[in-house]
Amino acid sequence: MSDDPQNYYSSRKLAQTYVWHEDAAFFVSTINRRSSAVIAPDHIYAETIVWRWDPDKREATEMIWTGSDCADCIETHNDVVLKLFDTGEVSDHE
Numbered sequence: 001m002s003d004d005p006q007n008y009y010s011s012r013k014l015a016q017t018y019v020w021h022e023d024a025a026f027f028v029s030t031i032n033r034r035s036s037a038v039i040a041p042d043h044i045y046a047e048t049i050v051w052r053w054d055p056d057k058r059e060a061t062e063m064i065w066t067g068s069d070c071a072d073c074i075e076t077h078n079d080v081v082l083k084l085f086d087t088g089e090v091s092d093h094e
Contacts, residue, residue, distance in 0.1 A: 014046055015074045017081050018053060021088030025053040027060050028084070030069075030077040044071040050080055050090055065090045 012032040019026045028050050035043035046069040051060035069076040083090050 014072065015077045017077070019081055019084045021084055021086075024088045025055050026064075026084050026090075027051045027053040028077060028081055030074055032071050045069065046071055046073050046076065048076045048080060050084070 011034070014030045014032060015028075016030070017028045019028060028048065030046050030048040032044050033047045035045060037043065048067045048069065049063060050065040052062045052064060053059075054061050065080070067076045067080065080090050
């Protein structure tokens with residue numbers, strides 16, 4: 001681990017999940033990221049991104065959703081995975 005905690009947390013992978021709902025497949029990834037906001041450049045948060053997944057080519061095809069959470073948190077990731085598994089759709093959640 002680096003002596004600088006900001007370097008340790010920045011771009012650190014937290015979770016990745018492949019989800020199927022009927023014939024649809026999705027790839028969900030969550031990493032810690034450093035904020036690009038000028039007013040909080042050292043802020044670290046967990047960014048979750050959902051892509052459509054092509055299992056035959058084993059690649060992400062279309063980014064369909066993004067969300068965030070506090071650093072080192074995967075609650076948003078888990079909520080999205082469950083929503084995709086249950087409905088095959090994802091939208092803003094509470």
